Amino acid sequence: MTALTQLPSGTERSSPRARWGRRRLLPYLLVLPGAAWLVLFFAMPVGQLAAASLYDPTGSISTGYAPAWAFGNYPAALRVYWPQFGRSFRYAGMALAVALVMGYPLAYAIARKAGRWKNLLLVCVIAPMFTSFLVRTLAWKTILSDNGALVGLLRDVHLLGPDGRLLATPIAVVLGLTYNFLPFLVLPLYASLERLDPRLLEAASDLYASPLATFRRVTLPLSMPGLVAGTLLFLIPATGDYINAELLGTPNEYMIGNVIDSAFLIRLDYPQGAALSFLLMSAILALVFGYLRRASPEDLL
Amino acid sequence: MSRVFRWCTEHWVMGVALLVLGYLLLPIVVVAALSFNRPSSRLSYDFNEFTLDNWRNPCATSDMCDAVLRSVQIGFLATVAATALGTLVAFALARHRFRGRSGLNVLVFLPMATPELAMGTSLLALFVAGGVPLGFWTIVVAHVMFCLSFVVVTVKARLTGMDRRLEEAAMDLYASEWQTFRRITLPLVSPGIVAAALLAFSLSFDDFIITNFNSGTTVTFPMYVWGAAQRGIPPQVNVVGTAMFLTALLLVFATSVGGRRSRRAAEPGPRP
Numbered sequence: 001m002t003a004l005t006q007l008p009s010g011t012e013r014s015s016p017r018a019r020w021g022r023r024r025l026l027p028y029l030l031v032l033p034g035a036a037w038l039v040l041f042f043a044m045p046v047g048q049l050a051a052a053s054l055y056d057p058t059g060s061i062s063t064g065y066a067p068a069w070a071f072g073n074y075p076a077a078l079r080v081y082w083p084q085f086g087r088s089f090r091y092a093g094m095a096l097a098v099a100l101v102m103g104y105p106l107a108y109a110i111a112r113k114a115g116r117w118k119n120l121l122l123v124c125v126i127a128p129m130f131t132s133f134l135v136r137t138l139a140w141k142t143i144l145s146d147n148g149a150l151v152g153l154l155r156d157v158h159l160l161g162p163d164g165r166l167l168a169t170p171i172a173v174v175l176g177l178t179y180n181f182l183p184f185l186v187l188p189l190y191a192s193l194e195r196l197d198p199r200l201l202e203a204a205s206d207l208y209a210s211p212l213a214t215f216r217r218v219t220l221p222l223s224m225p226g227l228v229a230g231t232l233l234f235l236i237p238a239t240g241d242y243i244n245a246e247l248l249g250t251p252n253e254y255m256i257g258n259v260i261d262s263a264f265l266i267r268l269d270y271p272q273g274a275a276l277s278f279l280l281m282s283a284i285l286a287l288v289f290g291y292l293r294r295a296s297p298e299d300l301l
Numbered sequence: 302m303s304r305v306f307r308w309c310t311e312h313w314v315m316g317v318a319l320l321v322l323g324y325l326l327l328p329i330v331v332v333a334a335l336s337f338n339r340p341s342s343r344l345s346y347d348f349n350e351f352t353l354d355n356w357r358n359p360c361a362t363s364d365m366c367d368a369v370l371r372s373v374q375i376g377f378l379a380t381v382a383a384t385a386l387g388t389l390v391a392f393a394l395a396r397h398r399f400r401g402r403s404g405l406n407v408l409v410f411l412p413m414a415t416p417e418l419a420m421g422t423s424l425l426a427l428f429v430a431g432g433v434p435l436g437f438w439t440i441v442v443a444h445v446m447f448c449l450s451f452v453v454v455t456v457k458a459r460l461t462g463m464d465r466r467l468e469e470a471a472m473d474l475y476a477s478e479w480q481t482f483r484r485i486t487l488p489l490v491s492p493g494i495v496a497a498a499l500l501a502f503s504l505s506f507d508d509f510i511i512t513n514f515n516s517g518t519t520v521t522f523p524m525y526v527w528g529a530a531q532r533g534i535p536p537q538v539n540v541v542g543t544a545m546f547l548t549a550l551l552l553v554f555a556t557s558v559g560g561r562r563s564r565r566a567a568e569p570g571p572r573p
Contacts (some may be wrong), residue, residue: 014368027397031405034390034449042447045423046415052426061429102321109318123553124322130549131329133507134526135542138534139328142335142346182325211310232414240416243509247530257418257510264422264514274426282420288414 029144046281053274061268073275081259081276088255090237091170091245095177097183099234102178107226110186112195122190125183128253137176137247144172144248168250176244181237184276185230191225193219201246228291256280329546336539338439343533355536359544369541370526375437375521376505379444384498386445387452394453395460406420412450420447421514428515435517444508448501455500459493497550506545 057073059065077087104208110121128136143150144166154160166172196219204214220227242257251258256276263273339352360366394405412420424443428435467489471481510524516524526538 019363023398027393027399028500029392030389031399032398034386034453035405035408037386037446037449038412041424041427041442042412042420043408044451045420045427048427049419049423052430102317102324105317106321109314113315113318119557121318121322123550125552127546128325128329129507131332131542131546132523132526134509134523134530135332135538136328138346138526138530138538140333142331142348143327145346147347179324179328182321187506234415236416240398240418240510242418243527260418260422261513264425270426270429273422277419279423281415284416284419285411285414295404 002033002191020209049278049281052270053278055274057269057271059271061270065270070271073271074279077272077275078279081256084254084256084259085276085279087253088239088257089172089283091174091177091253091255092235092241095181095238096231096234098174098178099182100186100231101118101160103182103189103230107186107189107193111190112198113198125186125190128179129183131179134243137180137243138174140172140179140248141167144175168253170253172248173244173253173255176248177238177241180241180244181234184233184237188229188233189223189226191224192229196222232288232291235287239284240280303469306389326421332539332542332546335536336543338536338539340536346534355532355540359537359540361537364520365522365525365529365535365537365541368522371519372380372506375440376502378441379448379505380498380502382441382445383452383501384449384494387449387501388456389495390449391453391456391460395457400496405531409450409453412447413447413454417447417508417510421511424511435515436519439517440512440519440521441517443511444505447511448504452497452502455497456490456493459490459496463489503549516553 051067053073054070054072055065056066057076079146079291106125110118110125114121116244142148145151146165146167151160151164151166154166155162155164160166200218200222201214204218205211209217239255240257242255242261244251245258260273260277260280263269263276334348336353336355337353338348339348339350339354341347355361389404390409393399393410394402421443424446425435427433428439433439463486468481468485470556471485472478476484508521508522509527512521512524513527520528522541526534529535529538
């Protein structure tokens with residue numbers, strides 16, 4: 001706020017020309033520290049990640065890596081970890097499908113049916129984020145546990161075999177992803193359904209549209225901006241997540257995040273980790289910008 | 302029969318919505334319940350026996366409380382820095398036209414569209430290449446970076462939603478620029494700044510992925526939980542989880558009641 005406070009103090013005395021100069025300078029002064037931070041600690045690191053992904057893979061963290069243009073790191077890493085890479089997108093996509101089935105009715109009910117309970121229900125949607133992500137994910141371990149009520153019930157109704165389980169299966173990981181990122185989908189969807197003019201729905205039914213036709217031809221197209229924003233806000237963290245795979249799954253459910261984590265922190269294979277990480281980032285950003293060409297970025301923010 | 306049918310067609314959406322809310326809230330109930338649990342063994346996640354011991358002795362495992370304290374310190378520093386820098390950027394973006402504005406918009410947007418995994422590994426690559434020792438301060442630097450964009454977006458939304466005519470009226474009434482800023486602009490924006498700060502703190506306090514790559518041997522609360530998940534979770538972790546939840550709930554409730562009261566006070570017209 002310092003730049004703001006300095007500005008007007010001298011305005012009475014200074015000449016119009018000096019005032020004009022300071023006015024023009026002001027936005028740059030305001031922006032400088034924040035932009036510098038983002039350049040130093042966001043843009044530069046991404047550049048360093050790209051450089052690290054091209055390091056000579058024969059080096060090691062103790063002897064040092066020789067900078068090189070080893071583009072071979074990319075196909076080499078993908079050959080080994082293609083299953084995990086594909087799994088990340090598959091699980092995130094499956095979780096998104098479940099989240100849409102759950103989240104759309106929820107957002108719709110809060111926006112159009114809740115009346116005076118609207119704010120309370122909204123607080124309930126964000127309430128999970130009030131407590132720690134990891135602690136909540138561990139709670140799923142209790143809910144899905146082999147001795148738990150849920151597994152017992154599913155075994156009794158023969159949806160699960162007598163020694164069937166939920167924990168340590170792909171189902172647990174997908175359910176965990178759905179749970180953790182559902183609010184990010186619901187909130188933008190709610191915002192765009194809330195803006196929907198109810199007279200349009202009345203008009204549709206006055207014109208003999210069935211409820212289904214009204215939904216398909218009026219509600220759904222008008223909620224598209226929220227749907228796009230929510231989908232992105234869901235997919236970005238879900239694809240890169242590895243906490244659910246680690247805590248609720250087994251190595252058979254490992255996603256690309258587990259591989260990148262171990263490449264950087266356990267195996268210390270920086271070129272490989274950097275190549276996978278850069279690849280994930282490019283894939284996600286391509287997805288985001290592909291989507292955004294259909295909707296304006298303002299809807300995302 | 303047809304009345305039942307009509308009732309169902311009108312209310313099924315609400316029914317589904319309540320079921321989904323149940324799914325969202327169930328883990329919190331479980332966390333609260335487990336905070337009163339005496340587990341049968343270190344690696345057991347099942348409810349065994351009711352006890353108040355965990356609440357009486359939240360710091361029975363002292364490294365957990367150290368980790369919570371460290372997370373609060375990091376969250377505080379990151380919040381102050383990110384809120385200050387982000388608010389300035391938001392003012393510039395909302396109030397000024399300048400060269401590089403659209404580029405800056407992209408720079409602010411990108412960290413929110415990049416997976417945390419990529420940001421965490423990028424920073425690690427930079428710190429290692431630069432020979433920076435990992436620890437408390439590298440975590441703070443990383444947290445300021447990813448909180449900054451969220452602060453900019455939150456404060457900017459508040460600024461663009463503000464009625465500019467109030468400031469013009471103040472200037473017409475011979476308030477200086479500084480007076481206008483202090484008496485009109487700042488009070489109107491401050492709810493946005495407070496909301497941004499709360500958001501930044503909760504993002505920082507709960508961050509695991511970026512912290513995991515840049516912490517070295519420093520242990521924050523999420524890092525502690527992650528490590529403990531392998532060795533066996535002390536039930537006090539659930540006490541911290543429940544306490545966090547209650548604190549946040551209280552804050553939300555207090556701000557909404559406070560907001561309603563000040564709105565009512567600001568409303569014109571006769572009062573009883």
